[in-house]
Amino acid sequence: MPAPTLNATPAVKRELRTLGAHLKEARVLRRMPMELVAERAGTTRSTLYRIERGDPNVRVGSYMLVLQALGLLKGFGDIEDTLGDQLSTEKLPKRVRSRE
Numbered sequence: 001m002p003a004p005t006l007n008a009t010p011a012v013k014r015e016l017r018t019l020g021a022h023l024k025e026a027r028v029l030r031r032m033p034m035e036l037v038a039e040r041a042g043t044t045r046s047t048l049y050r051i052e053r054g055d056p057n058v059r060v061g062s063y064m065l066v067l068q069a070l071g072l073l074k075g076f077g078d079i080e081d082t083l084g085d086q087l088s089t090e091k092l093p094k095r096v097r098s099r100e
Helices: 010-029 034-041 045-052 060-069 082-089
Strands: none
Touching: 010 045, 010 060, 034 045, 034 060, 045 060
């Protein structure tokens, strides 16, 4: 059975293409062949090709393994949440109820 296709929004597709381009640039700057990065990431050359093009149907874990293979994983999970920071300074309710 084929894997389901993700219906990514244009914004998600744009960010994945940017991430993929940055990963390719990092690989090229390190003079690492695709085969070597794919092997270190435990994936195939064709999956790495799809990652470098920002394919939204590639598992996020594969993206993370490529980041690790390139030495770029540390700090990737840090998210700058300025809205969350602003909201945290306000008085928040102890419980949020679902609206039905």
